[in-house]
Amino acid sequence: MALQRLNACSRALLTDLSRVAVLRGAIKSDCLKCRDGAKRYLLSEEVVKLQDFQQRKLTVAFQLSESKGYYFDEVNRKMEKKQLISKDELKILLYLCHSVEDVFMARNAMYRYHEENRNMKQFVEFKFGPLFMRLCYELGLEELGARTLTDPALKGFFLDSTSFNLAIDMLFTKQHYESCLEVVGEIKKQGVPFNKDTFMLAFAACYKLNTSKSYHICLTLLEEGQAKGSFIPRHAYCFAAALALKQNDIERAQAFYSQIMCTNSRLCQNLRVLILAMKGSMKEAVSVLTAALVLESPVFVKKPEFSQEVVNVLKNKSVGGLWEREVELVVKQLVEAGQITKQSIDDFLCHTASRRRMPQGILERERKTTRRNQRTLQSILLME
Structure with missing residues (x-):
């Protein structure tokens, strides 16, 4: 019975999340696919923790004794009467946000909470910044997230680098590079390391x-x-x-x-050849390419790859020089060995490594622990 309730709740929440695309044209996909749909992002899932955040949202919604509307109405009532908003109330409110309108309401509650607690010691016990930024990440609200970070009225609310990093990563994904540097300037201004x-x-x-x-x-x-x-x-x-x-x-x-x-990565090796080519150090560049050449290897062994862009620079720089023939020869061998890729240096740079896989034994222990210790609502709210 409980499992049926959880499945029903999950389906309802996912349905609500899919409606965000209708409410805001800028959102191209639902929350569970927004990372995959991004053109460029730099932070790994281990840092963004979007999937973990979404799972907590489902768990919180399932464990609440009242409806979402009840909690929103209760916080609204408190704000109208200028009553104190508790830490747990604000957390629950943020976890229950499924739309742009919800986020604006929760943001107002954040302002109220900060005004009440900015000088209180208990305020630093929980970092609301990463929670709010993951919510903005989920709904594609990068501009709102950045404006909130840089609002003087919330100075001291975002005390951690993670909040700022998430905002920059969102802006970078949408190619708002000037805005990225504005957030960097705010980090320095607020003294966040x-x-x-x-x-x-x-x-x-x-x-x-x-x-x-x-x-x-x-x-x-x-x-x-x-x-x-x-x-x-x-x-x-x-x-x-x-x-x-x-x-x-x-x-x-x-x-x-x-x-x-450590310079053994594909990106580093390509940068090395590019630097040598632009310096005119043909001998050293040819040496690097020759050392990386793999004529015969098992299929499962990954070969070093070099960008066609880098190779073109090297070939152009060698034209009419003493090393032109050697460059042409090693490039031809790399092509035949399948070690030339169309990906550019930019592609190598703006690439996020996939999530690290945990050993099978550790994964199995994690599953057993999860089944054995179903987290309570209170334990979830204590987490970042």
């Missing part, structure tokens, strides 16, 4: 804009991060190096590349 994802996202936006101003911003952020001893990930250095190449600053591109500790 950058983490590895923040650096990667900021450098990605700078790379996409490819202006002297965005290049200066990238250099400044990189210098500040290094001076503070912040961890700057490989992907961020790759964006910085690629931007330097676009700005024809080959020396800096090589300097950024030298900061990468």
